[in-house]
Amino acid sequence: MATVRRTARALMYSTRARQVFTVPEYLAPSTIFHQQCSRFHNTGAPTPPHSTQIPANEDAPSSSSTSSEKPQTSKTPSQPFTKAQSDFLSSALRVNQAGELAATLIYTAQTPPIVRAHPHLRPLMKHMYDQEAGHLTYFNSLLAKHRIRPTAMYPVWQVAATALGWGTAIMGREVAMACTEAVETEIGEHYNEQVRVLLDWADKMEARGEGLGEELTQMIGKLRRIRDEELEHLDHAVEHDAKEAKPYEVLTNVIRGGCRTAIWISEKV
Ligand SMILES: [Fe+2]
Numbered sequence: 001m002a003t004v005r006r007t008a009r010a011l012m013y014s015t016r017a018r019q020v021f022t023v024p025e026y027l028a029p030s031t032i033f034h035q036q037c038s039r040f041h042n043t044g045a046p047t048p049p050h051s052t053q054i055p056a057n058e059d060a061p062s063s064s065s066t067s068s069e070k071p072q073t074s075k076t077p078s079q080p081f082t083k084a085q086s087d088f089l090s091s092a093l094r095v096n097q098a099g100e101l102a103a104t105l106i107y108t109a110q111t112p113p114i115v116r117a118h119p120h121l122r123p124l125m126k127h128m129y130d131q132e133a134g135h136l137t138y139f140n141s142l143l144a145k146h147r148i149r150p151t152a153m154y155p156v157w158q159v160a161a162t163a164l165g166w167g168t169a170i171m172g173r174e175v176a177m178a179c180t181e182a183v184e185t186e187i188g189e190h191y192n193e194q195v196r197v198l199l200d201w202a203d204k205m206e207a208r209g210e211g212l213g214e215e216l217t218q219m220i221g222k223l224r225r226i227r228d229e230e231l232e233h234l235d236h237a238v239e240h241d242a243k244e245a246k247p248y249e250v251l252t253n254v255i256r257g258g259c260r261t262a263i264w265i266s267e268k269v
C-alpha cells in the first residue's frame, strides 16, 4: 500500500511522467486507459435492457475530453450490487460530493484576493473553479439519483472550506497555491483508491462471466477523468510557485491532515 501511495504521489507531481511511464492500470490517465483496457472495448452487443443510463448531460465530457475516451459497455448484464459494494459506493459518493463542494468553495473564496493582486491568474482560477463545479454537479446528480444522503457535516465543511480558501489567499499567491497542491494531492490519492477498488470489482465480475453494467463502467471513466483534472490542478499549483510558500511543510502537512480527517469523517457521517 505504501508503495502504491509513493507511486501515486510521484506520478502526481509530473503530468509528463504520467504520459511516459508504464503504470498500474488504475493509475493510468483516462486518455490512456480507454485505449489500453480490453475489458471496455466495444463488443458490438446491445446495451443490457435493465442497465441504468447516466443522462447525457450529466456525463457530458469536460473541456479536455473526446468522444473516443468514453468507456464501452460490457457484453453481459451486470448483477445487483452486494451490500458491501452498495455501502462502499454510498460512502464514496458522499465523500466525493463533500470534497467537490469544498473545492468549489475554496476556489470561490480564493479568487477575489488572488485576482485582485494577480489579475493574470483570473483565467486559471476560473478554469479550475469551472472544473470543480462540473465535478460537484456530477456527484450531486448521483446522490439524488440513488438517494444517498449527503454528509451530516455538510454545513461544517462549507464554513471550513471558505475559511481555508480566504485565509490562504490573503496570505499570498504562493500560500494559496500550496493549499491547492495539498488538497489536490489528497483528493488525487482518494480518487485513485476508488478507481482501484472499482477495477478490482470489474476483474472479479469478469472472472465470473458477468458484465460491469453501463453506469458503473461510465463511473470508472468519469472518476478517472475527474482524478486527472485534480492532478492537473496540482500541476498548475506547483507551476505557480506553491513550493515557495512559507512555511511550506507546515502549511501543506496541516492542510493534508485536515483533508484526510474530513474524508474519514464524511465516510462515516
Ligand atoms: Fe474536483
Ligand SMILES: [Fe+2]
Binding pocket: 103, 132, 184, 229, 230, 233
Ligand atoms: Fe481540483
